[in-house]
Amino acid sequence: MGILEVKNVGKRFGGLQALGNVNLSVAEGTVHAIIGPNGAGKSTLLNCLVGKLIPDTGSVSFEGQSVLGRKPHEINQMGISRVFQTPEIFGDLTVMENMMIPCLAKRDGAFALHGYKSLLGDAEIVDRAEHMLEDMNMADKRHMHAASMSRGDKRRLEIGMCLAQEPRLLLLDEPTAGMARADTNNTIELLQQIKESRPITIAIIEHDMHVVFSLSERITVLAQGTPLVEDTPDNIKGHPKVREAYLGESSGH
Amino acid sequence: MDAIILQILNGLDKGSAYALIALGLTLIFGTLGVVNFAHGALFMLGAFCAVTFSRLLQLSHTVIDETQKDFLGNPLKVDVPYIYEILGESAGAAVIDWAVPLSLLMAIPVMIAIGVIMERGLIKHFYKRPHADQILVTFGLAIVLQEIIKYFYGANPIPTPAPDAFIGSFDFGAMIGFDAGSIVYPYWRLVYFFFAAVIIAAVFAFLQFTTFGMVVRAGMADRETVTLLGIDIDKRFTMMFGIAAAVAGLAGVMYTPINSPNYHMGMDFLVLSFVVVVVGGMGSLPGAVLAGFLLGIVEAFASMTQVLEILPGINQIVIYLVAIVVLLTRPRGLMGRKGVMED
């Protein structure tokens, strides 16, 4: 029984069957990649996991509890954090403030009316946020406006914000999309460190095979809304079906 | 039954005005992505075009009429409009009588010019600014426009009658087989309804069947792609703003006999028209028209004395109540598209 269980999930948009009949089990403590060509339904699947979309059929459960029908913030509070394709951070806030928000969310829950408390007087939150910034190597940027940072730094901050919540499952949606090679390598390194230092499960959607093969322990190949194969990276590399459906397309040209 | 038909008819004229203003609002919003709080002021300016035009026609000078004597026996001084001297007395009188419909001719170029000046001079600088800024600056403009009108025309409503031929009512009930006198409907309101229908049809036909309209519709759906295709969408959008201004202005011109224009009529209609747009679905032209007529009719029903006896004052708030209910049950409005103004 995996930490995340997806059973018979289907989703239709008008005439388009985005997800056919997806079954997926992500084992606890592993890095599980979901790959597939454009339009394979990867993003739809991810949106079904975090509550942005509700599947038409099937079930999604996290640690034995169903996530269906819950709102995104409720699912997050269950222990699932999500990193977006383009970094989603609070651009108008400073880096430090960005980091304090997940710390507050972790401690105070979805809503707390602390209108009379001093934010900077809250030692627990300040310390935790500082700590996370140091973990992310960003302490020197704490007073910067988040929007003014480079894309790589934004990505780093976003991942740090997710980790500050101590999630059990981290979902990454093409974390290196649109990044320069150096930034991509930094991100891979960061994710490897996270994987080694924390008891966390990571599910990653990725286009870049370099990223996929350097990180993942298990790979699911999605094509036309259904899982084609699920196997270890080594086996996937040589799998004829995958070559045909996916790698063939991209490596052949 | 006859009461129901009567209320539907009563709702049509106000509904027509809502539909026309909401149509313009949606055009501007859909093409330019701008929330125009000054659109009600355009409606008001149209109405004052009619006032100005009929005043111009009535410009007169005093002559001494030897054939008439006042009670002291002196020759009577009478005011003779210049138009009598230009066109002759009977034609001149007819022109003055038909001042409101004739002022459409003046209103079209004037309103298009106002619209284009507004877009080029002010609105275009706000395309990239947040919606809040657009609302605020057009809100300020609306105040300025109505205060200017107030300065020149005063605060009191100015009666501007319809041509004599359309004054009075006709017995619609008798025409369709009900008792005589059961459904009596003023002619001008019928004229207004047909006028609105023609304008709406013209706008839709224009968007549907001309290349210009096609480009504008494409621009409404995806502005960036259209720009990438090398089409100067900006110029067309300026024109679109002019057309939307003209639609609002014409709606105002023809509305003057129904309700004497005053300087704050624009804001009164604007708020309701925005509610209409929201109920119809932001960015949906058919939605704006449908919701305009629907809310006009709903308002008419709420104004029935039988209803008011049970729920006093309901006529003044019913549109807002409908809007609240619609937004709570169908957040995108009746015909709203996904992704329009969602954030």
Place this chain on the structure above:
Amino acid sequence: MTDQTSNTGAVRPATSAAPKAKSAGFLGLTGKDASLVVLVAVLTLLAPFILNPFPEGSAMAQFNAGYPDLMQRFVIFGIFAIGFNILFGLTGYLSFGHAAFLGVGSYAGIWSMKLLTLNVIPSIIVSVAVAGLFSLLVGWISLRRSGIYFSILTLAFAMMSFALAYSVLTPITGGETGLQLKYFDPRILDGALAQGETPRANLFGLEMGASYEMQVGAWLFTFNAGYYIAAIAMLVAFYLSIRIFRSPFGMMLRAVKSNQNRLNYTGISPKPYTLAAFVISGMYAGLAGGLLVAMDTQVGAERMFWTASGEVVLMTILGGAGTLIGPVLGAGFIKYMENIVSTINKTTLEGWFAFAPDWLTDVLVTIVYPFVGKGWHLTLGILFMAVVIFLPGGLVQGGQKLASMFRRKKGDDAAASQSQPGE
């Protein structure tokens, strides 16, 4: 909690360099904020002096603002704008219907004076509570939508409230004539007044209209009880708003404005935060409404008209939305302008332009006249556009820009003078 992180977070070893959380200074505020509060408090309490710089009877005396009626409006609309800023400045939700809460607060306050007692304390409490409840209802519905939809919904609610107050609810609101206090009102706590006696609002016997006048040479300074009560209310309101700005709650409101999507995926529900901000700002509006009633003991529906809602928006953006002091400055500026500009008439203008030849005087008077007196709204509209176009950050940002320009210049000079000796 912290230990756990350091155990698991081995990406970089945790150092002890993390600065300690700032300790609370004066009233729980940090240095800068505390000095701001003190500064505002001093200015507010000394306002009767500061706002009356011109001697009585001099030509410039019409620019004096140190009389009770106007000073009361400064602080009361300051409260209104401070509250509005908590919603608009922090969350970015642009409400176009906040005058409705002020109006509802006023009606509630006057009913408390009619039914309970002429003491202003219960009346203000009732105002705040009723406005809070009403804003809870309006906010709960309006906040289902954001952006322009939200603005229109709040505008619709305000127009609806105005329409109801003006007509149907006449038994409660007095309709067109509004509500005034009468000697025969059944004040159950105070007992009846004698026939013909004028009911006056008071604070445990201290009447709001009571003033102490101080003559210093040609100057006349008026210290009014009502003003000081409203001023203290504003100082408390201002202090609380700073606390909100500096609190976790305040940061969440800014996060709502910045990125709701990320907030959702950080396990936080934006809706209750915005609703709380909406209700808080509604209660501020109610407080302002209650104070207005306490000062002049009458209410009319025009207080809820859309122009009144627009005015508070203008005050906030003119001063600087999202800044602490901006709304207070904006409210003061608008109310001062309104008062001065709307009292100017043709004779005043002719007096001003008397230096010029007659024909020029006539031209100048003709040009300026539409903008003054009854034309105040025209000036207001132009001001509105000018601020949005040229000064989107408001007076505070404008001041900061000026200051930084000045500082840079000074810095350059200093650098230049330092480098000179070396050359």
